[in-house]
Amino acid sequence: MALIRPGKFDITEKAMEICALKKGAAVLDVGCGDGTCAEHLQDKYGYKVTGIDMNLSKIQEGKERNKNLDLRMGDGEFLEDFSSFSFDCVMMECTLSLINLPDEALHEAFCVLKKGGKLFISDLYLKNPDPRQVKAIQIEAERQAKIPHKEENCGEGQMRFVDFRFEGAFIKEPMLRYMEEVGYKIVAFEDRSADLDTYVAETILREGSLDNCVTCAKGKKGIGYFMLVAEKPEK
Structure with a gap:
């Protein structure tokens, strides 16, 4: 699976400016792909970046390109390989919408963040969702949450229906309400849909279509792109 990056490093650098991390800060890049962004952050800012991804070939590709990259097989839903309070920043670029259990991923990120640590997310969202649709999604999420998990379904990697994601885009x-319930303080939320539009146009020019994009969601009407920075409070 290829990593999309609308805005190239512009969004990443804006988020790092908001995060105001110090040189040597410990950063976890969830869905790092071949480590291109991890490498950029190490070279430009001097961060100590650990990248995890489910795509072994991408991990190997990154390590072959730069042996100094700390890239590992890993899943954002399960960060038990890392101790609590390990990272100054956790980042998920174009990743959270693809994770089966986004609520678990947000909670896991909170656990491994140090107090005062930052979470950076960039991803797809519904810009103007119909309130009736939002209510229907909430009702369906509540209904599915009551369905008992069956043993034969274990390990299937099914997408969880949550009330803040619909067809690959967030609401x-x-x-934000769920993140605040977890314990995050929202620092910044910025619409970056112009970067998405540019990315789509460049992809069409380069590939001839959107068939090679990670997800078809960004080609749908009403889909935008956002940058979010949240903080794990000191107290």
């Missing part, structure tokens, strides 16, 4: 208000 802002329910998402």
Whole structure:
């Protein structure tokens, strides 16, 4: 699976400016792909970046390109390989919408963040969701949450139906509400849909279509792109 990066490093650098991390800060890049962004952050800012991804070939590709990259097989839903309070920043660029259990991933990130640590997310969202649709999604999420998990379904890697994600895009208000329930303080939320539009146009020019994009969601009407920075409070 290829990593999309609307805005190239512009969004990443804006987020790092908001995060205000010090040189040597410990950063976890969830969904790092071949480590291109991890390498950029190490070279430009002097961060100590650990990248995890489910794509072994991408991990190997990154390590072959730069043996100094700390890239590992890993899943954002399960960060038990890392101790609590390990990282100054956890980042998920174009990743959270693809994770089966986004609520678990947000909770896991909170656990491994140091107090005062930052979470940076960039991803797809519904810019103007119909309130009736949002309510229907909430009802369906509550209904599915009551369905008992069956043993034969274990390990299937099914997408969890949550009230803040629909067809590969997030719904802002329910998402922010859930994050605050976990314990995050929202620092910044910025619409970066112009970067997505540019990315789509460049992809069409380069590939001839959107068939090679990670997800078809960004080609749908009403889909935007956002940058979010949240903090794990000191107290």
